[in-house]
Amino acid sequence: MYLNNAATSYPKPEEVYHAVIDCMRNIGVSVGRGSGSQFVEAEKIIYEARTLVASLFGIKDASRVIFTYNATHALNLAIKGFLKGGEHVITTSVEHNAVWRPLKHLERTKGIEITVIQCDSYGKLKVSDVERHIRKETKLIVMTHASNVIGTILPVEEVGELARRYGIPLLVDAAQTAGTVPIDVEEMNIDMLAFTGHKGLLGPQGIGGLYVREGIDLEPLIHGGTGSHSHLEEQPPTMPEKHEAGTLNLPAIAGLKAAVDFLMQHGVERIREHEVTLTQTLLRELKKIERVRVYGTTDARERVGVVSFNIDGVKPSEVAMMLENGFGIIVRYGLHCAPMAHRTIGTFNTGTVRVSVGPFNTEEDIFALVKAVQEICEIA
Ligand SMILES: Cc1ncc(COP(=O)(O)O)c(C=O)c1O
Numbered sequence: 001m002y003l004n005n006a007a008t009s010y011p012k013p014e015e016v017y018h019a020v021i022d023c024m025r026n027i028g029v030s031v032g033r034g035s036g037s038q039f040v041e042a043e044k045i046i047y048e049a050r051t052l053v054a055s056l057f058g059i060k061d062a063s064r065v066i067f068t069y070n071a072t073h074a075l076n077l078a079i080k081g082f083l084k085g086g087e088h089v090i091t092t093s094v095e096h097n098a099v100w101r102p103l104k105h106l107e108r109t110k111g112i113e114i115t116v117i118q119c120d121s122y123g124k125l126k127v128s129d130v131e132r133h134i135r136k137e138t139k140l141i142v143m144t145h146a147s148n149v150i151g152t153i154l155p156v157e158e159v160g161e162l163a164r165r166y167g168i169p170l171l172v173d174a175a176q177t178a179g180t181v182p183i184d185v186e187e188m189n190i191d192m193l194a195f196t197g198h199k200g201l202l203g204p205q206g207i208g209g210l211y212v213r214e215g216i217d218l219e220p221l222i223h224g225g226t227g228s229h230s231h232l233e234e235q236p237p238t239m240p241e242k243h244e245a246g247t248l249n250l251p252a253i254a255g256l257k258a259a260v261d262f263l264m265q266h267g268v269e270r271i272r273e274h275e276v277t278l279t280q281t282l283l284r285e286l287k288k289i290e291r292v293r294v295y296g297t298t299d300a301r302e303r304v305g306v307v308s309f310n311i312d313g314v315k316p317s318e319v320a321m322m323l324e325n326g327f328g329i330i331v332r333y334g335l336h337c338a339p340m341a342h343r344t345i346g347t348f349n350t351g352t353v354r355v356s357v358g359p360f361n362t363e364e365d366i367f368a369l370v371k372a373v374q375e376i377c378e379i380a
Contacts, residue, residue, distance in 0.1 A: 006356030032227020081218030123152030160189025
């Protein structure tokens with residue numbers, strides 16, 4: 001039983017497997033690197049995938065969606081492509097290393113200054129704390145939409161409103177929310193949105209993206225062939241080619257297209273309702289077990305389907321091993337690439353066991369997990 005959807009979602013919708021295989025078997029070309037009907041088909045897939053992603057996030061101009069390998073690549077492009085050096089940046093204390101490491105790199109190499117807004121022990125962020133730290137030199141606010149450790153959803157819309165008022169661009173890491181929580185970049189005042197294809201979007205690994213609002217011009221992270229404007233010595237200035245050097249991952253884009261199609265047919269709101277129900281059950285049942293400590297808010301509406309917990313006196317690695325070996329349940333333990341979030345909830349030294357649900361999990365899965373945790377508490 002798979003309860004590690006925050007790492008990558010599994011299984012994928014059947015349509016995704018079919019789309020990847022069909023693309024590899026029957027199209028098989030590199031877009032922009034030849035001519036003929038298969039190339040036209042390949043271009044169509046990319047165009048449709050980009051358009052679908054844009055409409056999922058309320059993006060008006062699909063050419064502002066850049067395909068990347070994953071959210072990490074997208075965040076690196078946004079952070080390193082936007083900041084020139086010496087600027088002040090605001091972020092939060094629950095960021096993933098995909099945000100934190102590029103920032104720390106720029107702090108060392110380009111002298112940027114980082115202010116980390118402390119979230120409380122439930123992972124909640126106060127918008128007034130963000131406002132208090134805005135300065136004349138603040139050039140960017142970068143924040144996750146939901147913590148991949150605590151599950152807490154951060155008030156992106158309110159921070160977006162604040163950022164807009166001060167004329168500061170807002171970059172959002174939607175790795176844990178794209179496909180599981182409705183996102184509209186216009187309504188939420190998001191200037192840049194980084195997403196990954198293989199988690200809530202239900203697509204394959206190796207594809208993600210970055211939305212960049214018109215008016216924001218990023219320095220490319222990677223330079224090289226785009227299959228167009230080959231006479232130019234520099235990257236073409238047009239979007240999205242400027243940021244898509246090198247052969248695109250066509251099979252993954254075909255899979256992502258099928259996945260987003262699936263999501264739009266089933267509705268992100270419906271998937272969200274399902275995950276909230278499972279998470280509420282999980283929180284309620286885990287709380288009943290005496291030796292179990294659950295982190296974060298008890299209201300499933302305030303979080304994504306990610307729940308971290310610990311069993312008093314048992315290492316998270318042992319709990320995860322027992323769940324897998326004794327009960328066939330796959331979860332993740334440790335620091336989850338987000339040490340700051342663990343410092344925020346006081347688990348930096350130990351880490352946690354993280355359970356994360358997906359659209360194909362059921363209430364039975366949750367009760368099986370809870371029963372397994374009860375049994376581990378009895379024997380360990
Ligand atoms: C909050 C958050 N940001 C960024 C990432 C990075 O995603 P990817 O590994 O797909 O680049 C993850 C994935 O674990 C995440 O949970």
